[in-house]
Amino acid sequence: xxxxxQTPKFxxxxxxxxxTLQCAQDMNHEYMSWYRQDPGMGLRLIHYSxxxxxxxxxxxxxxxNVSRSTxxxxxxxxLSAAPSQTSVYFCASSYTAAGGRGGYTFGSGTxxxxx
Amino acid sequence: TxxxxxxxxxxxxQEGENLTVYCNxxxxxxxxxxxxxEPGEGPVLLVTVVTxxxxxxxxxxxxxxxxxxKDSSLHITAAQPGDTGxxxxxxxxxxxxxxFGQGTRLTINP
Numbered sequence: 710x711x712x713x714x715q716t717p718k719f720x721x722x723x724x725x726x727x728x729t730l731q732c733a734q735d736m737n738h739e740y741m742s743w744y745r746q747d748p749g750m751g752l753r754l755i756h757y758s759x760x761x762x763x764x765x766x767x768x769x770x771x772x773x774n775v776s777r778s779t780x781x782x783x784x785x786x787x788l789s790a791a792p793s794q795t796s797v798y799f800c801a802s803s804y805t806a807a808g809g810r811g812g813y814t815f816g817s818g819t820x821x822x823x824x
Numbered sequence: 825t826x827x828x829x830x831x832x833x834x835x836x837x838q839e840g841e842n843l844t845v846y847c848n849x850x851x852x853x854x855x856x857x858x859x860x861x862e863p864g865e866g867p868v869l870l871v872t873v874v875t876x877x878x879x880x881x882x883x884x885x886x887x888x889x890x891x892x893x894k895d896s897s898l899h900i901t902a903a904q905p906g907d908t909g910x911x912x913x914x915x916x917x918x919x920x921x922x923x924f925g926q927g928t929r930l931t932i933n934p
Contacts, residue, residue, distance in 0.1 A: 750926070751925065752924045799866050801866070807916035807919055807920060810874075812859070813869070816866050817865050
């Protein structure tokens with residue numbers, strides 16, 4: 710099935726560890742983004758990309774790094790995990806930043822716990 | 825400051841009742857989208873409205889975009905337990921990235 714694939718689905722990290730959350734899409738979408746979702750906070754944008762080689766910060770970028778070497782892949786790296794990064798992370802893709810008629814396609818999420 | 829305010833944030837009603845969820849802003853949007861998110865999954869697009877005053881129907885769900893394109897509503901008729909989930913509105917301003925509301929968590933009790 711075409712869509713956005715996120716791995717892993719669940720992850721437990723110790724404080725200070727680093728890890729990469731993977732995101733891949735097969736719809737040839739130019740725009741990709743990462744969100745975190747916390748209770749009562751809605752979706753908060755971490756980083757986004759408008760095409761291969763182009764990335765920019767969202768509203769909560771600290772502690773996270775991204776790169777976009779291909780159209781398909783947009784990994785999110787946690788540099789040194791902190792308990793405040795415990796959250797559910799979603800990757801989304803679309804033809805345009807505004808979503809257009811088709812909106813954003815979201816992955817099924819990665820539930821991350823930092824202890 | 826939340827650009828898109830959704831109300832109510834939580835709603836729990838009995839099966840068969842009607843309900844309305846609101847998405848309000850002081851800003852004008854070129855389009856507005858509604859998503860539904862079920863537990864353990866990502867949000868899924870329900871509808872996009874682009875014209876002021878536009879009304880779209882999806883079975884028992886009716887979506888309306890305000891005339892001034894600053895607000896939107898979602899009305900569900902005869903709610904069913906399968907309607908349970910988190911409903912998110914999201915607005916686009918020109919070519920800029922989407923802005924999401926904080927969501928309305930809806931529970932339909934059998």
